[in-house]
Amino acid sequence: MSSFPKSEPSGKPNIVDGVYNWADERLGLTEVVALATHKQVPQHKHSFWYYWGGISLLCFIVQLLTGVLLLVYYRPGKEAYESVRQITYDVDFGWLIRSAHSWSANLMVFAVFVHMFSVFFMKAYKKPREFGWWTGLGLLGLVMLFGFSGYLLPMDELSYFATKVGLQLPSMLPGVGAIVNNVVRGGPSVGENTVQRFFALHVVVLPLLFMPLLGFHLLLVQKHGNAVPEGEAAKPLSQRRSVPFFPNFFAMDLAMWLIALNVITILATLFPWDLGQPANALASAPIGIHPEWYFMSQFQLLKGMGLVLPGMMGEVVGMGLFTAVLLFWAVIPLFDSETVAGKRARIATWTGYLVVTGMLALTIWGYAAL
Amino acid sequence: MNYPVWDVPFLGSGWVVGIIAIFHVMISHFAVGGGFYLILAERKARRENRADWLEIIRRHSHFFLILTAAFGTVSGVGIWFSIGLASPQSTSALIHNFVFGWAMEWCFFLVEIATILVYYSTWDRVDAKTHMRIGWLYAWTSFGTLAIINGILTFMLTPGKAWLAVAGTGREASEFWAALFNPTYWPSLVLRTLICFALAGVWALVTASRIDGFTKPALKTEVIRWSARWLLPSFILIPPALAWYLYAVPETSRQLLQLGVGTIGSGMFTQVARAALVTTMSSATILAVVYFLAWKNPKDFGLGHAIAVVFLALAATGATEHAREMIRKPYTINQYMYSNGLRKSEIAHVNQVGFTTASLWVSGNPGEAMFRGQCMNCHTIDGYRAMRQLLHGRDHAAIARLLNILHTVPADSPYKNYMPPLSGTPEEIAALNDYLGSLVGAAAGANDVLAAKGKTVFDANACSACHGDGGTGGPLAPALTGVGTRLPGDKLAAFLAKPSDKAVAGGMPAPKLADDDMKALLAYLNSLK
């Protein structure tokens, strides 16, 4: 790798090389460098999708930084609303930090979904990448929880009612539903205790779970490299191309990150996040209340099933359907294993199409039915 | 006022102009910078005897021709149509002042379009020397069009003392050159020229990205890198040029930059600060993306990448042009004509005779006419800068206080740097209050400051004890809504001085009030509908 520091100093004494060698003899940096640079990224017409994991990571970093900044002024519990009001309308550029955090949250969920579906359709869950798939699903779940817990923290009307509606989901769990909800809420209804708990979840618990899992996920990607779609894998070697991850693809990745950062800036600056009225437990739910867009498909599934099937049956069947799809999704690497382009492979791909279409349709239907 | 109002729901007439204009800037600045790009690229190719380069340049000139001659022209004319509809008074003022300038501009345009058509169609059909002469003619003519329109645009922000001295006298054209080469002319020309060169590079990357990096790696690398370099001098020189521009801009305009810092609360004019942030960020991203994608990986630079860069340039351009428009508020021609077409010099007259009287065109009831004539240039009802949102939750008294600030323009008015003064008679302003109140369902109550005081008198004298809160009536006394119609003119005052026997029998006192308080109470009672 020509652009990296060499192990032996060149003719002229170079302080950077000297420091590098000193550290290398003690930390084994050369091995780390080798791990970082051995990877090559295949270049083909679907290479565009390789960026989306990185974009998700950028969004997470933005969330981390803006989140810590918000932490400087946010007060959970009784003063939650007032502290967010101060951040949005009082503190210099508070509106910008908060809007960046909210927009980047939405973009992160979007990016993670795009990333997951592109991995699915490229069948990059096959051996040896099964653990990558499972850790990825774990990360997706944590991201949804991040979104759900963060949404309540401003304690305005929208947060309050969206959380109430969203908590319908765990209440559906057979047997333990009500107990789980009581523990999650810190009481019989959403209130101060809930904010405090969601805050602890959002700021401490979820990051502690997310970051090691993410580290493991990235290590696996580094170890196994990028998968190629079947069409590309079938081509003769002479027709296939790749670029070194470092420095070529890294430069392109960085450019993508800057574009994503720019999109976040434009959204946060031109469409800043507002603050509604403070949450009022005695007020009736606003007409058309609904959870954030990434929960809409589940929300509408339950609602739709409730229309078709009588009583509790609707919700139970809806939850069951949802759980079944989730389970199948999780075990897909075991289902669609080695055999290339076989029957199972086709079933997997078509299930994927069904899921994507279904989620999109349910989300659109959900909004239309508001 | 003197023209019908162009009512564009949701978007507002201003944004119709804005969208067309931003699109036009993306293309017209490419037309100027790209003209120099073509001729300099052709010169380089011919000097180095590079037939492969010439082929790329020919392809680029085809793309250039279609984009600039077709879309550039149409969008330019689009600006004419939209400004004439959105702001006819300002357009009229500009035409009267710069008709000679626009005549020059159209001459330049004609030559410009003719030359680019000839340039493309005579490729390989005339000798190299002639072809390059045509190219140079195009480039300089195109620059000429920029030089003139830049004068008119910058005039709007800084007309200059000389012109302002003759404004409104009928002798404005005597200061034509001073108006054209006004205080912000030169910094703006430098800035725009730099932007032209940068955009030339951005659009050139589109053509260059379509070279197949697999079969022609060396050519692609060369062309991409040569095109990417067009962004560099601009990027380095734009910050000092921008500083020069901001220095030349009026102080009040510069102050508008600071308004977006503390809050984005409703009603604060935060556009300029926010647009500035987008411009800075997008410009930096353009350079970084071009460096990391185009410069470092030229063979892999695809059309998708190039289009991403174009969109970033669009974001930067849009934000900058929007900010430029916003710092001129509340004027379309600084210190002379406000955004709603009213001249600064006629405000006193309009206040005296009334806005509806002074206007040649009015539609709707007086309140609605006031809104349409004076507010709709910048506000919509439900869309951009929505009145419904901005006045949400206010009652008539609060609206009255706001309109009073806009009308009297006290020194500490938060609006005076970006909103024109509200002109009209007190009756017209009250009518406007009614209209605006009807938009937000304002609580019934005091219709002006005097009536607001009257409400306190009403409450302080326990009138509400029998007549109900807000005069809605109760078991002991009738409702007072509409009492101004039942006892018009002096009859209400007379009644209060000596109530009817029936009223006295029911317990109605004759309120003993100071003159001021009585006047206020009467205003309040008359406002109850």
Place this chain on the structure above:
Amino acid sequence: MSDSSLPIVNKIDEAAPASRRGLLQLGITLAGACYAGAVGYPVYRYLATPARRAELADSEITTVSIPASGLPGPGTGTIFLFASRPTLLIHHEDGHYTAFDAVCSHLGCTVAFQPDNHRIFCPCHGGVYDMNTGAVVSGPPPRGLKVYHVEVKDANVVVSKV
């Protein structure tokens, strides 16, 4: 993995000649500066808001009035807040008042009035100030305490900036 057997193409070529490279680096540095500014400036203002507001408020407050009835008798010192600064108000034996900024000029500890020793004393490192003028008598402080103007008006003790 099969990846490493793929043909490597399109390695990053080395950049332009030295003069162009200098310009390139200037451009990249400027881009970096733009990012630093666009991100750094809002973050700085965000974090500095309370300090900036306090400074602004501090400069605007020029007088503080304290009801005399709330103050202890002669031969005592009271610490109160003048804007955001702790300030020492000394009620002398003969009835007159003096007031000084109570932040020691040495390392910022809050000073105290010692009526028995007729002096202002800083407990952190033993600095001593004159109770009438605020000047340094002994110890490490480099400068005297800032003096305020005090007068008694009606029933209030009015402390104002000199």
